[in-house]
Amino acid sequence: MSPLILRRLRDKFWPEPLPPVKSFEGQTVLVTGATAGLGLAAALHFATLGASVVITSRSLPQGNGVKDEVEKRAGIVGQGKIHVIELDLSRYSSCLAFVDRLKEATATRRGLDVAVLNAGLINAEYVQSPEGWEETIQVNTLSTTLLGLLLLQLMRKRRPRASRKPHLVFVTSRDHIDPDIRDWARWATDDGILRHCSDRQNWPSHQIEPNYANSKLLLTYAVEEICKKAVEPDGRVGVIVNTVCPGLVFTSLGRAIAKGSTLMQLAVPLHASVLGKSADYGARFYVTAARTSEDEHWLKRNTKGKYIQSLFGEEEYRILAFPNLKSDTALKVKALVWNEIITEMKRAVPVLEQLEGA
Ligand SMILES: NC(=O)c1ccc[n+]([C@@H]2O[C@H](COP(=O)([O-])OP(=O)(O)OC[C@H]3O[C@@H](n4cnc5c(N)ncnc54)[C@H](OP(=O)(O)O)[C@@H]3O)[C@@H](O)[C@H]2O)c1
Structure with missing residues (x-):
């Protein structure tokens, strides 16, 4: 049996430990995409650990249903600790409206302590x-990056008496190591890497998860830049930024692929249910990511820093990720990708220009 399968089975039965009760007492935690799967499980963990939790949903009635469920299961009914704000990552305007509402919702507290950018999707069809981009690229990469940049600004402005450093956590996936980036520099000079990945004609329909791995690699590149922005001019880390992969988790993420054929209808849930862990166990990695130290900030000492995951040993991951993260091609492609992303962000959201360091 392959080491990957063995590790998946280990994680399915031996969960990541949770910190002591009340570890997040007095903190405000944001979890995006909390209506289902990992986001819902994470909201429940943070609420049980004492946090006030802001959850997002594309539909307010659905979000309010989740709020009631989390309050009940965490035993905090009537305490006013769970808040719902609408967020649809397929539109920039929704991201901007969301951040305004978040500012209002956290104004009476000391600000946002933790943001877990979890919402994401897999599309089987184009x-x-x-906004004109393929939806996986839009949601998993572009809007998540925009939200990350806006939240970084917000979290930096936290009141100085806050003793604990804020955490910005991006949910990526082990799949970021999969794309073959050797053609990406050429795509950049043709119509752009983002455009190439977003063009209907290039839709990789032969793949089981078309564009998902690309979207998570593009996000990983963007997070590296956000990490740099999280370091203050004096060299201190203002906001601790990490990426996290929860491993294979049995959720409805693969529902679009399962619709494809009868075989997929059987294979996708079977694979995830046999090898995948529960959302409860998967979301524990988010809790771990929300408690990393300043030393574990992603680019600290210019190492790969802390990518929270359990599927690979450190050295194994370093070797597997080298082609896409550290090789000469990767360094070139990374810079090209960031240039495209930040150009798009500033085009779509001119206010970013005015924000310090954007
Ligand atoms: N499951 C795994 O094995 C696995 C492995 C590695 C990484 N991940 C990552 O973990 C994250 C959560 O996945 P999951 O497995 O929990 O999937 P899920 O059960 O399908 O939940 C996805 C969440 O994202 C929200 N969402 C989807 N599109 C959105 C949009 N346009 N705007 C705002 N919210 C949107 C969904 O909201 P609605 O209810 O409105 O659809 C839902 O709350 C994703 O980023 C995924 O890539 C998952």
Whole structure:
């Protein structure tokens, strides 16, 4: 049996430990995409550990249902500790409206302590977002990056008496090591890497999860830049930034693929249910990521820093990730990707220009 399968089975039965009760007492934690799967499980963990939790949903009635469920299961009914804000990552305008509402919701507290950017999707068919990008690229990469940049600004402004450093956590996936980036520099000079990945004609329909791995690698590149921005001019880390992969988790993430054929309808849930861990166990990695130290900030000492995951040993991951993260090609492609992403962000959201360091 392969080491990957063995590790998946280990994680399915031996969970990541949770910190002591009340570890997040007095803190405000944001979890995006909390209506289902890992986001819902994470909201429940943080609430049980004492946090006030802001959850997001594309639909307010659905979000309010989740709020009631989390309050009940965490035993905090009537305490006003769970808040729902609407967020649809397929539109930039929704991201901006969301951040305004978040500012209002956290104004009476000391600000946001932890943000877990979890919302994401896999599309089996090509879907174009209202912004004109393929939807996986829009949601998993572009809007998540925009939210990350806006939240970084917000978290930096936390009141000085806050003793604990804020945490910005991006949910990526082990799949970021999969894309073959050797053609990406050429795509950049043709119509752009983002455009190439977003073009209907290039939709990789032969793949089981078309564009998902690309979207998570693009996000990983963007997070490296956000990490740099999280370091203050005096060299201190202002906001601790990490990426996290929860491993294979049995959720509804693969529902779009399962629709594809009868075989997939059987294979996708079977694979995830046999090898995948529960959402409860998967979301524990988010809790771990929300408690990393300043030394574990992603680019600290210019190492790969802390990518929270359990599927690979450190050296194994270093070797597997080298082609896409550290090789000469990767360094070139990374810079090209960031240039495209930040150009798009500033085009779509001119206010970013005014924000310090954006
Ligand atoms: N499951 C795994 O094995 C696995 C492995 C590695 C990484 N991940 C990552 O973990 C994260 C959560 O996945 P999951 O497995 O919990 O999937 P899930 O059960 O499908 O939940 C996804 C969440 O994202 C939200 N979402 C989807 N599109 C959105 C949009 N346009 N705007 C705002 N929210 C949106 C969904 O909201 P609605 O209810 O409105 O659809 C839902 O709350 C994803 O980023 C995924 O890539 C998962």
